[in-house]
Amino acid sequence: MRSWLGWLVVFCVFGTPALGVTVDAVPRPAKGSWTVDLTPTHVLTPAVRAEVDRLANALNDQGLGQLMVVMVGTTSPRPSREFALALFNRWGIGHAGRDDGALLFIAYSDRKAEIILGDGVDGPEDQEASDEVMAQAIVPAFKRKDPNEAVRGGAQGLKELIENSRLNNPGAAEPSTAADLGGQDSASEASVSITQAPASMTESSSSEPNLGFFAGATGVVGAVGLAGSAWLRRRPRKCRTCGNLRARLGEAQDDAHLDPGQRREESLGSVDYDVWWCESCEDGTVERYGRFFSSFKRCTQCRYVTGKQTSRTLRSATYDHGGEVEVTVRCGHCDYVTTSRHSTPRRTRPSSSSSSRSSSGGGRSSGGGSSGSW
Incomplete structure (x- = not known):
């Protein structure tokens, strides 16, 4: 017992x-x-x-x-x-x-x-x-x-x-489009061109009643999106001139085909570039991969994503009135500096x-x- x-x-x-x-x-x-x-x-x-x-x-x-x-x-x-x-x-x-x-x-x-x-x-x-x-x-x-x-x-x-x-940021500019991302100056070599890289975007539905299903579906879609993005980035490329396969250069080798601004973006981690080289034609193509999660801003002068943003509170927000902050963006490539002021909403009293x-x-x-x- x-x-x-x-x-x-x-x-x-x-x-x-x-x-x-x-x-x-x-x-x-x-x-x-x-x-x-x-x-x-x-x-x-x-x-x-x-x-x-x-x-x-x-x-x-x-x-x-x-x-x-x-x-x-x-x-x-x-x-x-x-x-x-x-x-x-x-x-x-x-x-x-x-x-x-x-x-x-x-x-x-x-x-x-x-x-x-x-x-x-x-x-x-x-x-x-x-x-x-x-x-x-x-x-x-x-x-x-x-x-x-x-x-x-x-x-x-x-x-x-x-x-x-x-x-x-209600007055902020619209997110960068593919045309905007592809509009940067090309690399110094005439044979190198810049094309917009594919990027995955996963949107979650906020109205799905079955939250358990929603969470599982979000995880699956996110995993598939990341895997798909990685495959698209590394899939074989063919040279349009000779039809041979291009080779993806390593980080040390591809710097020779990037201009100073692009190299600066890579060193800051705001943008990553891939160079696909055709040995037969001695020709390279450059593909740009901007990072979604980056603290750097696009410089309005040189157009590279090399601007470091800092902010200073000019007037703190209270329950009675909004505040004001001064935002400064200093470019790490061309040293151009922009300063702007923005209003912040007033504080809201707890319900x-x-x-x-x-x-x-x-x-x-x-x-x-x-x-x-x-």
């Missing part, structure tokens, strides 16, 4: 799947704090939590948006994306009426990462930037077993996403339904963002 009871206890303890925390049980962070770490070993270091709080407070103080990071062990049996969206809307991350919030949610034991975007910052460009943050900053760091760098890089990327969103302890203020999301796993 005792033996049977012993096996029953062992089964109950080890044979029952671990159940995750519920949305209602996730504690709201104290006002001024934007991180929650419910992992059993408290994965996030104090330094990273302080860095996330610094980034999030800077956004909130300027009235540009709100950024939250939440880590739990597991959400089982609830899908992580469904859990993250419910948590986002329960807390109301973002300013009421602007819906300018972003949540980086990590189910650490499940190896799942979710980005939830507020309805005000989930346009096509924002979705594209979200996918880039997930694919370039978050998932690779988790695969390297560096969760703190994943969170730090993800928070930095989402802060830039909100700052660069159309919501906060009465929000908890007095919560830093969030009444934002809403329909499910836009990105999913990742490692």
